[in-house]
Amino acid sequence: MVQFNDWCDCADEPVGNHFRRVLTGQTANRQTGVDATASVIPGHYASEERIARALARLGKPATAELIEGKLPTSKQIRSGDLGEIYATEWIDTQSGGFRALIKRLRWKDHRNMAMRGDDVIGMLEDPATHRLIFIKAEAKSRAKLTNKVLTEARQGLDKDGGLPSAHALAFIAERLLELGNEQLADSIDDAQLIDGIQPKDVRHLLFTFSGNAPEALLTAALKSYSGAIQQWAIGLHVDEHPLFVAAVYDQVIANANNT
Template identity: 70%
Template sequence: MAQFNNWCLSVDLQIGNHFRRVMTGQAASLPDGVEATAAIVPEHYASEEQVARALVRLGKPAAAALIEGKLPTTKAIRSGDLGEIYATEWIDAHSGGYHSPIKRLRWKDHRNMAMRGDDVIGILLDPQTQRLHFLKTEAKSRVALTARVLTEARAGLDKDGGLPSAHALSFMSARLLELDHLPLADAIDDALLKHGIPPQNVRHLLFTFSGNAPDALLAASLQAYAGPISQWGVGLHVEGHAAFIGAVYDRVIADANNA
């Protein structure tokens, strides 16, 4: 896990029916943030089984090369990927029961290309109805977050009537089948093809990772939303955003070579 609570100070605010959390990286604890993040980044690009098999068959240098070969080399793609990684980690640890069942970045077309479709989808199974609830997520990472970026994120969340896209759910179901997670794959197919997805079974998460404070921007975005779907806005604020991202990926490469 990204262990946000160990290196960030969190402040929550209720905005009407919506919720905002801002996590601010504490200067003295940012090295802890780099370490915690670097520990979980590789598993978002390659499964532990794939890395372990390369280690056993080919040795440590090849396993390290496998990891490094999957990492993006451009600053923009590293930034976007890390925003998605943080959103995924926040959902799994802090969303109150949703989880992201696949790590999408393992299926990138190319390490220096962004993924298409909904950034992240969290899933929660209602124990009473046995129906799925979805957390449709847009993740944005910027050195300087702006209202325009949040407008773009809102447009992404509002597509497909605010519901997770059929393409994204089909992609998720297919990957789960490959991983032999058959009950969850079937539940997604049932929601998509049999029962339908009512808006009351969907929540939106707007997740930002930025070098400037997102407090006012997230609040304004939540206040402006007039639709029927419950909204969460979560912002991770790290001073020295670009340097922090560089340090994370440098640490991932160093750890892979020293494992």
């Protein structure tokens, strides 16, 4: 886990009926953030089982080559991937029980290509109704966050009537079947094809990772939303954003060679 609380200050604020949180990287604990992030990245690009099998069969040098071969070399793609990774990790650890069970970067067509479609989908079963509740997330990573970037994120969140896309849900269900989780795969199919997903069953997560302070921008984005879906805006602010991204991926490679 990334353990945001170990290297970030946290400030929460309600914005109307919505929720905003800003995580600010602590200068004194910057390396903690690099190390914590680097520790989870390999598992977002390749399954833990594949990495362990390669290590057992082929040894450390070949496993390090496998991991490094999965990592993007483009600075832009690294930044975008890391934003999506952080959104996934936040859902899994700080969203109140939602889980993003499929790490979709494992299925990239090419390591230096961005993936299309919904960035991250999280799920939680309502204990009272047994209906699935979904988080539909858009993750944006920029050295300088702007209103234009948040407008792009809003467009992504509002696609398909604000609901998770049929393609994204089918992709997740198929991957869950491959992993042997038939019950959850069936629940996704039931939600989509039998019960129908309603706006009340969805939360929107606007997740930003930026080198500038996101508070005012995220607040304005939440205030401008007039739809019926509950909104969460999470901003991770780390100074010298490009250098931090580079340090994280350098640490991943160093860790792989020292495994």
